[in-house]
Amino acid sequence: xxxxxxxxxxxxxxxxxxxxxxxxxxxxxxxxxxxxxxxxxxxxxxxxxxxxxxxxxxxxxxxxxxxxxxxxxxxxxxxxxxxxxxxxxxxxxxxxxxxxxxxxxxxxxxxxxx
Amino acid sequence: xxxxxxxxxxxxxxxxxxxxxxxxxxxxxxxxxxxxxxxxxxxxxxxxxxxxxxxxxxxxxxxxxxxxxxxxxxxxxxxxxxxxxxxxxxxxxxxxxxxxxxxxxxxxxxxxxx
Numbered sequence: 001x002x003x004x005x006x007x008x009x010x011x012x013x014x015x016x017x018x019x020x021x022x023x024x025x026x027x028x029x030x031x032x033x034x035x036x037x038x039x040x041x042x043x044x045x046x047x048x049x050x051x052x053x054x055x056x057x058x059x060x061x062x063x064x065x066x067x068x069x070x071x072x073x074x075x076x077x078x079x080x081x082x083x084x085x086x087x088x089x090x091x092x093x094x095x096x097x098x099x100x101x102x103x104x105x106x107x108x109x110x111x112x113x114x
Numbered sequence: 115x116x117x118x119x120x121x122x123x124x125x126x127x128x129x130x131x132x133x134x135x136x137x138x139x140x141x142x143x144x145x146x147x148x149x150x151x152x153x154x155x156x157x158x159x160x161x162x163x164x165x166x167x168x169x170x171x172x173x174x175x176x177x178x179x180x181x182x183x184x185x186x187x188x189x190x191x192x193x194x195x196x197x198x199x200x201x202x203x204x205x206x207x208x209x210x211x212x213x214x215x216x217x218x219x220x221x222x223x224x225x226x227x228x
Contacts, residue, residue, distance in 0.1 A: 031213040040123075042204060042218040043158075050213025058215060090157065094213075101146050101165065101208060103216055105158040 002026055004106035006091050012112045013081045021076040021109050023091030029104075031094045032074035034058075034066060036087040037108075043090065049074055081113045116141050118205050120219035127195050128227050135190040135222050137205030147188040148206040148216065149179055158204065164188065175199070200226045 007022045025032065030051045035043040035058075045058030047066040055066050063085060065077045074093075078085060088110050094103040119138045127133050139145060146165050150158040162173025169181040179190045188205060202223050206216040 033215050035218075040220060042118075042220040043206075043216075044218075045215045048213065048215050092216075096211070096213075101163075101214075102160075103148075103208070104160075105150075107157040 004091055004093055004104050006089075006106040006109050008109060009107065010110050012114065013078075014114055015082060017081050018077070018079050019081065019111075020078075021089055021091075021111075022073070023075065023106060024073045025091075025093040025104070026072065027093060027095070027104065028071070029093035029095045030071070031096070032068065033092040033094070033103075034064075034074070034076045035090045035092065036060065037090060038087050046076065046089075081111075083113045085111065086113045087111060116207070116217050118207050118217055118219035120203075120205055120222050122222045123220070124223045124225070126225040126227055129197050130194050133190075133192045133195045133199070133224070135203050135205075135224070137188045137190065137219060139186050139188065139205070139207045141207050141209070141217075143209055146208045147179075147181060148208070149173065149177070149188075149190050150204045150206060151175075152202045152204065152221075154201075161190070161203075195224075195226055197226045197228065200224055 004025045033048040034046040037043050049055045049068040052071045067075045088108045091106040117140045148163045149161040164171050164181045202221045204221045205219040208216045
């Protein structure tokens with residue numbers, strides 16, 4: 001049981017390049033999320049998917065797109081990377097039911113845009 | 115507006131001393147409350163959570179937190195700090211609906227002096 005996995009762990013991009021961050025969970029959770037973490041800012045929500053087939057914008061969606069490929073996988077795409085997107089990106093998944101709300105995080109992807 | 119405030123950006127505590135990290139929240143509905151810990155270069159680990167019932171909740175690593183509805187607070191405590199507790203701590207609030215993302219505070223960095 002791997003929990004939430006993210007690839008790659010590290011990435012360096014040049015301004016204008018594109019890339020996709022991959023996330024997968026094996027806990028059969030319905031909901032998945034992408035956050036970014038910047039120093040002194042805590043974690044801010046980029047996009048989320050409450051259930052398979054749905055996606056919604058979070059607090060900081062500009063410059064990003066997402067795809068909920070199936071129940072397990074939720075990818076984040078940067079179409080044209082900018083230095084302001086240098087950050088640590090965390091994927092998370094959650095389940096709600098019977099009074100339980102659990103949110104689990106992946107190990108993060110450290111992205112640098114030069 | 116929904117928000118989480120962690121008033122202390124950085125705290126230094128002597129090893130063996132007690133610790134209290136403050137968290138105040140603003141949330142329009144019944145909140146679920148969480149504390150996460152992040153060691154340098156690592157992902158987020160859940161320390162404890164509050165959903166309902168007893169307002170004093172116990173977590174891992176000897177941490178506890180007390181929910182005070184009248185003060186909109188969820189402060190984290192530990193009676194005796196160990197050097198390994200040095201990390202960044204995040205308070206977060208979430209809703210009771212499926213797919214609700216967490217709102218994070220900006221974090222408190224804990225340093226432990228010998």
